[in-house]
Amino acid sequence: YGGKITDDMDRRLFNTYAAHWVSPAVLDPDFTYNPGEPINKFPKDFVYRVADNLEVDAYRRYASSFPDVDTPEIFGLHPNA
Numbered sequence: 178y179g180g181k182i183t184d185d186m187d188r189r190l191f192n193t194y195a196a197h198w199v200s201p202a203v204l205d206p207d208f209t210y211n212p213g214e215p216i217n218k219f220p221k222d223f224v225y226r227v228a229d230n231l232e233v234d235a236y237r238r239y240a241s242s243f244p245d246v247d248t249p250e251i252f253g254l255h256p257n258a
Contacts, residue, residue, distance in 0.1 A: 194252075203227050210251045217256045220244035225251050 182188050202208055210225035221244065228239045249258040 197253075212250050212253075215248075215250050217248060217250070219248060219250075220246075 182191055198210070203210075204227060206229065208226060211219065221242075223242070223244050228236055230236055230239065248256055250256055
């Protein structure tokens with residue numbers, strides 16, 4: 178997805194992603210964006226989740242721990258995408 182909604186198919190794709198990835202369920206402590214059974218190992222076994230820290234420094238530490246390259250699997254795509 179390129180970030181612009183220019184037609185009905187773009188809107189359909191955006192709504193599909195938003196319904197799954199932007200919902201109250203993501204605030205559950207057990208929620209993770211990682212697939213249940215990834216095809217490839219994630220770098221450093223990183224777990225993508227919504228950070229629940231209230232301190233800015235804790236958010237910064239979490240943000241700086243992300244892998245350099247995100248696997249397409251966290252977006253529901255095949256790793257070769």
